[in-house]
C-alpha cells in the first residue's frame with residue numbers, strides 16, 4: 308500500500324501548477340473578474356498540455372492516464388480558481404471533436420438544473436432549451452437556469468473531479484489565511500499568535516487534509532460510494548475553509564478586491580452541482596444497510 | 598497512489614483471519630466494564646494468546662501497514678482491544694524500545710508482550726494537565742535511588758498496574774521543560790497510594806496516585822536525568838500518532854448497527870436521520886483513508902509517527918461523539934438507559950476530546966508545528 312503520490316504524479320502536479328502560475332496567476336485572476344469571458348488562448352494551452360485529454364487512451368491521441376492523475380490536475384485548477392467549464396470539457400474529450408485539444412469549449416446541463424458558461428460554449432450537452440440567464444453569484448462563472456430540467460443521474464466522475472477542485476480551493480483558502488495570519492499585526496503581534504485565529508487555521512487544515520485522503524482514495528477505487536464521501540468532505544472543506552479564510556482577513560476579507568470572495572463563491576457554485584450533496588448523503592446511508 | 602496490499606501482506610491477513618476464527622471462540626466471557634481485576638485478567642489473557650500465536654510483537658516490530666491490517670482484522674472479527682495493555686503496548690513499550698538501555702529493554706519489554714505486566718501513565722498532575730511541563734512531583738537523588746514525592750491524577754488503569762511511566766522534576770531551578778526526568782515506577786513500592794476516581798460513566802477508569810518518599814532505583818531512569826521532556830515527546834507521539842487507529846473500524850461497525858436499528862424502529866423514514874447517517878459514513882470512510890495515508894507516510898519515512906496524528910485525533914474525537922449523538926436520536930427514550938451499551942459508549946466517547954491532549958491543545962500543535970504560525974505569549 309503506497310498511498311502517497313508517486314514521482315510521476317508529483318511531476319504532473321508540479322507541471323500543472325507551473326503552467327497555471329505562468330498563465331493564470333493572482334493578477335490574471337483579478338483581471339478576469341474585470342473582463343469576463345473565457346480566455347481561448349489559455350483554453351488551448353490547457354488542451355496542448357493534455358489537461359482535457361488526460362484520461363483519453365494513448366491510442367486515441369490522449370495522454371492515457373487515470374483518475375488519480377485527473378484528480379491532481381483538477382485540484383490544481385481549483386487551487387488557482389481557474390474559470391471555465393473544465394469538468395464538462397474534460398468529460399467530452401474523445402467524444403466531442405476538438406474538446407481534447409482545447410479547441411472547443413463544452414458546457415453541460417447539470418442534473419441540478421443549471422448550465423455554466425452557456426454563452427461561451429461551442430457545444431452544449433443536455434437539454435438547454437429555454438435556459439434563463441442568472442446574475443451569477445460567482446463573477447467568474449456565468450450561469451443559466453434551465454426551467455423544468457429533467458433529473459438525470461449524476462456522473463460519478465464529474466462529481467469526483469468537482470470534489471478535486473473543491474479540495475484545491477480548500478487548500479488555497481488555508482494557505483491564504485496562514486499567510487495573512489503571519490503578516491497582519493494587531494496588538495503589537497502577528498494575529499496568528501492569537502489562539503482564536505490559530506484554531507480557525509487549524510480547523511481549515513484538518514478539513515482539507517481529511518478531504519484530501521477521501522478524494523485521493525476515491526480516485527484510486529473509483530467506487531461511487533467513496534466518491535460520494537469525497538464529495539461531502541470536499542464541499543465542506545472548501546465552503547467552510549473559504550468562510551474561515553474570510554474571517555481571518557477581517558474587513559479586508561469583505562472587499563471585492565480580496566481574493567477570498569472568489570474562493571467562497573466558486574465553492575458555492577460547485578457545491579450545487581449535481582443537485583447538491585443530498586443524493587450523496589442518501590447513497591452513503593443506503594450503503595450502511597448493504 | 599495505490600491502496601493495494603502486497604502478496605506478503607495479504608498472506609498475513611489471511612493467516613491472521615484464519616487464526617482469529619479459531620481463537621476467538623475459546624475466549625472466556627467478557628467481564629463487566631466495572632470489574633477491573635476481571636478486565637485485567639481478560640486483557641492479559643488475550644495478549645498471551647497473541648504471544649503464543651506469534652502476533653504479540655505486531656505493535657512494535659511489524660511494518661506500519663502490517664499493523665494496520667492487524668488492527669483492521671482483529672476489530673472486524675470482534676477480538677478484544679488492547680484494554681489494560683494500552684499504555685504498555687502502545688506507548689511505554691515503544692518508548693523503552695526507542696530510548697531504553699539493553700538491560701531496560703530486556704527487563705520490561707518481554708513481560709509486556711507476554712501479557713504479564715500492566716503499565717500506566719503518570720504524567721498529569723492536578724496543576725499540570727495541558728501545561729504538562731508545569732509538573733511538580735519532585736525526585737531527589739539519594740545514592741542509587743531517586744526519592745519521589747508528589748501526586749498524579751487521571752492515571753488510567755492505575756488500580757491494576759504493575760508499572761508506571763512517571764514524569765518527575767529533578768531540577769527545580771532549571772527552566773520548566775529542562776528539569777524533567779522519565780522513570781519507571783514499580784506500583785508496589787512503599788509509599789505509593791492509589792485512590793480510584795469515579796468517572797462520569799460510574800466506573801473507576803482512572804485514579805489519583807499519591808507518592809510519599811517513594812524510592813525508585815536510578816537504574817529505572819529512561820534517558821538522561823533532566824532530559825525527560827524529550828523522551829516524553831517520543832511517548833506522546835506514539836500515543837497521539839497511532840494509538841487510536843483501530844477504533845475507526847469499531848466506529849464503522851457501530852454506525853452500521855445504528856443504521857440497522859433506525860431501519861427497524863422506523864427512524865429511517867425520516868430523511869434528516871438518513872442524511873446524518875450518510876454523512877457519518879462519509880466521515881468514517883474519510884478517517885479510514887486518512888489512517889491509510891498516515892500509515893503509508895510512516896512506512897515511507899520509517900520512524901516515529903509525525904504530527905499528522907494530531908490532524909487525525911482532532912477530527913476523529915469529534916466525529917466519534919457525533920456518532921453517539923445520532924445513535925441517541927435513533928434510540929429515543931432508551932438513550933437514557935445506562936444498561937444500553939451505546940449509552941455507556943456515548944459517555945466514554947466524551948473523553949476523546951480531552952485525553953491525550955485536548956482538542957484545543959491539538960489545534961495549537963497543528964497551527965504551530967504544521968502551519969508554522971507564531972507561538973502565543
Ligand SMILES: Cc1cc2nc3c(=O)[nH]c(=O)nc-3n(C[C@H](O)[C@H](O)[C@H](O)COP(=O)(O)OP(=O)(O)OC[C@H]3O[C@@H](n4cnc5c(N)ncnc54)[C@H](O)[C@@H]3O)c2cc1C
Pocket residue numbers: 502717718719720721722723725726727728750751752753754802803948951952953954955956957958961
Ligand atoms: C479518560 C481519561 C484518561 C486519562 N488518562 C491519563 C493517564 O493515563 N495518564 C495521564 O497522565 N493523564 C491522563 N489523562 C489526563 C489528560 O491527559 C488531561 O486531562 C488532559 O491533558 C487535560 O488536562 P486537564 O485535565 O488538566 O485540563 P486543563 O489543562 O485544566 O484544561 C481545561 C480546559 O482548558 C483548555 N486549555 C488548557 N490550556 C489551554 C491552552 N494553552 N490553550 C487553549 N485551551 C487550553 C483545555 O483545552 C480544556 O478545555 C486522562 C484524561 C482522561 C479524560
